[in-house]
Amino acid sequence: MFLFQNILNLIILLELFIMGDANQENNKYTILLPTYNEIDNLPIVVWLINKHMTESGYDFEIIIIDDGSPDGTLDAAKQLEGIYGKEKIVLRPREKKLGLGTAYIHGLNFAKGNFIIIMDADLSHHPKFIPKFIEKQMEEDFDVVSGSRYIENGGVHGWDFRRKLISRGANFLTQLLLRPRASDLTGSFRLYKKHVLQHLVNSCVSKGYVFQMEMIIRARQMDYTIGEVPISFVDRVYGESKLGGSEIFQFASGLLYLFATT
Amino acid sequence: MFFGTTLHYHYRLPLCLGYRSRHSDQTHTSKKKKFLKIIMTKLFEWLSALAILATIWISLLTNKVENSFSKEHPKLLLYTPLISLASFGLYAVFAVLYQTLNFNNCEEAAEELLKDINEAKTSLAFEGYKFPERP
Numbered sequence: 001m002f003l004f005q006n007i008l009n010l011i012i013l014l015e016l017f018i019m020g021d022a023n024q025e026n027n028k029y030t031i032l033l034p035t036y037n038e039i040d041n042l043p044i045v046v047w048l049i050n051k052h053m054t055e056s057g058y059d060f061e062i063i064i065i066d067d068g069s070p071d072g073t074l075d076a077a078k079q080l081e082g083i084y085g086k087e088k089i090v091l092r093p094r095e096k097k098l099g100l101g102t103a104y105i106h107g108l109n110f111a112k113g114n115f116i117i118i119m120d121a122d123l124s125h126h127p128k129f130i131p132k133f134i135e136k137q138m139e140e141d142f143d144v145v146s147g148s149r150y151i152e153n154g155g156v157h158g159w160d161f162r163r164k165l166i167s168r169g170a171n172f173l174t175q176l177l178l179r180p181r182a183s184d185l186t187g188s189f190r191l192y193k194k195h196v197l198q199h200l201v202n203s204c205v206s207k208g209y210v211f212q213m214e215m216i217i218r219a220r221q222m223d224y225t226i227g228e229v230p231i232s233f234v235d236r237v238y239g240e241s242k243l244g245g246s247e248i249f250q251f252a253s254g255l256l257y258l259f260a261t262t
Numbered sequence: 263m264f265f266g267t268t269l270h271y272h273y274r275l276p277l278c279l280g281y282r283s284r285h286s287d288q289t290h291t292s293k294k295k296k297f298l299k300i301i302m303t304k305l306f307e308w309l310s311a312l313a314i315l316a317t318i319w320i321s322l323l324t325n326k327v328e329n330s331f332s333k334e335h336p337k338l339l340l341y342t343p344l345i346s347l348a349s350f351g352l353y354a355v356f357a358v359l360y361q362t363l364n365f366n367n368c369e370e371a372a373e374e375l376l377k378d379i380n381e382a383k384t385s386l387a388f389e390g391y392k393f394p395e396r397p
């Protein structure tokens with residue numbers, strides 16, 4: 001009887017050991033990079049992702065979703081595919097510019113990882129933060145890890161007083177009205193468990209800029225856990241902004257929509 | 263933040279105006295509560311909180327509730343909503359200004375990025391990446 005128990009214990013221990021090990025080893029991180037006219041930024045982002053992911057030893061793939069950029073971003077992506085291999089660089093281009101929100105959904109369909117990282121390809125999101133997101137996720141098995149400019153050690157670079165004021169004012173209003181328990185709603189540097197992202201994407205209706213806000217609000221509403229990592233946001237060095245002037249209007253209408261429906 | 267702290271998300275109340283119902287039946291949150299979850303919209307939370315405060319104010323004002331305060335300071339009571347609104351507005355302005363002025367200016371991050379860009383370019387060229395000709 002005693003021996004039997006001992007053997008049973010041993011089996012359980014062994015199983016735990018194998019499973020614990022497997023959990024670590026089987027994680028794969030899919031990084032979604034939507035691009036539109038990012039020919040100068042894309043190679044550098046990819047190089048930096050490869051550097052930081054290889055250094056920290058995580059298994060990863062990069063899915064590049066280019067929307068027919070006239071500047072030849074796709075050719076740059078093909079060169080990168082040649083350098084890093086088809087396993088690491090996955091090209092899933094679309095014919096024409098169909099918008100950022102649908103680009104994520106499109107890329108997600110091809111993701112092989114159990115975790116998805118969403119970031120801008122314009123170098124304002126530095127790949128050095130990805131390992132920090134992953135560590136944070138592991139800390140408490142978070143469903144979502146969100147990069148935040150507004151917490152201690154986070155911040156921005158290249159913004160004048162006016163832009164900072166608008167950003168802070170908008171954030172204050174959002175925190176007051178929605179109480180989202182997440183400090184940065186409009187930032188789009190995040191890590192998700194794949195099934196969580198799929199679920200969120202299917203339940204979000206907003207388009208464009210507001211999409212990011214709705215995702216994190218719905219995540220809270222559905223009781224998903226959210227961790228935060230401070231990030232420094234450096235304004236783009238190359239290329240030009242695509243979201244432009246209607247941003248404030250989009251933000252305001254998005255805020256009111258979420259206020260009334262969530 | 264300051265309103266609605268007693269209002270919470272998990273109600274077992276019947277459906278009514280302003281509530282949005284949802285069965286928490288997704289497998290991923292199955293470890294959480296299983297009962298019918300009713301979520302009050304943020305708009306409705308605000309309206310409820312305002313209604314409660316307005317009720318208290320009016321009942322004090324019209325002396326429906328016996329109290330000495332409304333007899334001793336009738337003016338103060340009358341202007342309470344205005345005073346609270348103004349002081350909150352003032353707080354908001356100062357809070358946003360403070361946060362704006364203390365918004366971290368990541369100088370080092372920007373410098374580091376420039377170094378990273380140069381390192382990446384050299385390394386990429388070495389690995390055979392052809393940078394497009396620039397006019």
Ligand SMILES: Nc1nc2c(ncn2[C@@H]2O[C@H](COP(=O)(O)OP(=O)(O)OP(=O)(O)O)[C@@H](O)[C@H]2O)c(=O)[nH]1
Binds near residue numbers: 033066120124240242
């Ligand atoms: N595939 C695809 N990518 C897009 C589209 N619009 C923007 N992007 C990409 O999405 C990311 C974010 O877009 P940005 O133009 O940088 O938007 P932003 O960060 O709000 O604005 P700035 O940084 O000020 O330029 C970048 O990597 C863009 O290349 C689109 O329609 N399709």
Ligand SMILES: [Mg+2]
Binds near residue numbers: 124
């Ligand atoms: Mg950007």
